[in-house]
Amino acid sequence: xxxxxxxxxxxxxxxxxxxxxxxxxxxxxxxxxxxxxxxxxxxxxxxxxxxxxxxxxxxxxxxxxxxxxxxxxxxxxxxxxxxxxxxxxxxxxxxxxxxxxxxxxxxxxxxxxxxxxxxxxxxxxxxxxxxxxxxxxxxxxxxxxxxxxxxxxxxxxxxxxxxxxxxxxxxxxxxxxxxxxxxxxxxxxxxxxxxxxxxx
Amino acid sequence: xxxxxxxxxxxxxxxxxxxxxxxxxxxxxxxxxxxxxxxxxxxxxxxxxxxxxxxxxxxxxxxxxxxxxxxxxxxxxxxxxxxxxxxxxxxxxxxxxxxxxxxxxxxxxxxxxxxxxxxxxxxxxxxxxxxxxxxxxxxxxxxxxxxxxxxxxxxxxxxxxxxxxxxxxxxxxxxxxxxxxxxxxxxxxxxxxxxxxxxxx
Numbered sequence: 001x002x003x004x005x006x007x008x009x010x011x012x013x014x015x016x017x018x019x020x021x022x023x024x025x026x027x028x029x030x031x032x033x034x035x036x037x038x039x040x041x042x043x044x045x046x047x048x049x050x051x052x053x054x055x056x057x058x059x060x061x062x063x064x065x066x067x068x069x070x071x072x073x074x075x076x077x078x079x080x081x082x083x084x085x086x087x088x089x090x091x092x093x094x095x096x097x098x099x100x101x102x103x104x105x106x107x108x109x110x111x112x113x114x115x116x117x118x119x120x121x122x123x124x125x126x127x128x129x130x131x132x133x134x135x136x137x138x139x140x141x142x143x144x145x146x147x148x149x150x151x152x153x154x155x156x157x158x159x160x161x162x163x164x165x166x167x168x169x170x171x172x173x174x175x176x177x178x179x180x181x182x183x184x185x186x187x188x189x190x191x192x193x194x195x196x197x198x199x200x
Numbered sequence: 201x202x203x204x205x206x207x208x209x210x211x212x213x214x215x216x217x218x219x220x221x222x223x224x225x226x227x228x229x230x231x232x233x234x235x236x237x238x239x240x241x242x243x244x245x246x247x248x249x250x251x252x253x254x255x256x257x258x259x260x261x262x263x264x265x266x267x268x269x270x271x272x273x274x275x276x277x278x279x280x281x282x283x284x285x286x287x288x289x290x291x292x293x294x295x296x297x298x299x300x301x302x303x304x305x306x307x308x309x310x311x312x313x314x315x316x317x318x319x320x321x322x323x324x325x326x327x328x329x330x331x332x333x334x335x336x337x338x339x340x341x342x343x344x345x346x347x348x349x350x351x352x353x354x355x356x357x358x359x360x361x362x363x364x365x366x367x368x369x370x371x372x373x374x375x376x377x378x379x380x381x382x383x384x385x386x387x388x389x390x391x392x393x394x395x396x397x398x399x400x401x
Contacts, residue, residue: 014334031273039244
């Protein structure tokens with residue numbers, strides 16, 4: 001049994017590779033503004049252009065909201081007095097729908113587990129690169145509601161089955177498509193439909 | 201196997217992100233004192249600009265999610281600005297910020313019930329002892345292996361091997377003794393190397 005304090009020194013190769021991880025993406029530009037809003041809301045910094053403390057800002061916002069309400073315009077048009085300020089605009093999100101080919105062979109339990117591990121490993125790589133990602137494998141079957149000829153998501157003709165999905169963050173459609181291209185599903189003969197998620 | 205006393209290893213130590221010069225320290229002190237005097241946006245932006253990149257990337261590696269890193273940056277600064285007056289400069293400002301970020305993320309993990317993050321610590325690290333060091337390390341493989349580590353091991357690797365903090369700094373930061381920090385790093389390196397080995401086979 002090895003002693004617990006036998007330090008496994010890093011090789012130079014490992015050491016350099018680890019140090020290189022300190023380099024990476026820059027924070028999104030809007031993060032500075034979001035942080036400032038949080039600090040203002042918490043009363044930790046004075047608002048730009050005037051050094052009004054947070055309680056006064058909240059009081060003014062509440063008064064403005066009341067005035068709007070009195071005018072019949074309703075409250076909350078971006079003021080939301082007393083609540084935490086809205087976070088910075090989120091990065092756009094895209095849904096990746098994974099269709100299995102019509103001639104996809106039935107996988108054994110072990111093959112299925114290996115396949116799921118492969119997709120999970122890919123997803124972890126996407127996440128490690130700084131993108132949000134979530135997703136699930138879908139069970140086959142289910143029900144379609146509505147008119148009898150309705151089909152969920154208008155799947156491609158020819159017996160392709162919707163087998164799973166991922167939701168990722170990406171700055172735009174092209175970036176989302178690039179991520180989708182790297183998914184093992186494409187290599188396994190599957191089809192991926194990339195759709196932007198509507199911002200509400 | 202490289203020893204820590206080799207000249208190139210020493211040069212690498214000196215270039216570590218946490219190895220900050222006296223000039224860096226003076227600038228940090230100046231910017232902090234300006235901010236504490238004015239508590240205004242301009243002074244905060246100066247302070248933020250000096251540290252936001254490293255803090256964001258640290259949180260990105262720690263949490264593995266861009267949205268959590270965004271939230272972590274905001275929460276770290278809120279907490280830092282609350283207690284900046286009491287900051288005693290026993291460590292670099294960047295080290296202190298990293299400590300705040302780690303405590304926030306631990307709270308978040310507890311709040312979200314991410315108990316699975318403790319799995320590595322429960323495993324017998326002895327089974328990983330035989331893993332051979334790799335000839336080359338692919339960045340993507342390393343990022344994945346690091347992201348897969350338990351939180352405690354990830355903290356150890358990030359603080360010591362990625363950001364170059366000393367065991368003394370880590371011990372103060374995480375309120376543990378230096379021996380614990382060293383043994384934690386030791387186990388973390390074994391598991392990380394074994395994970396990289398799994399990727400090669």
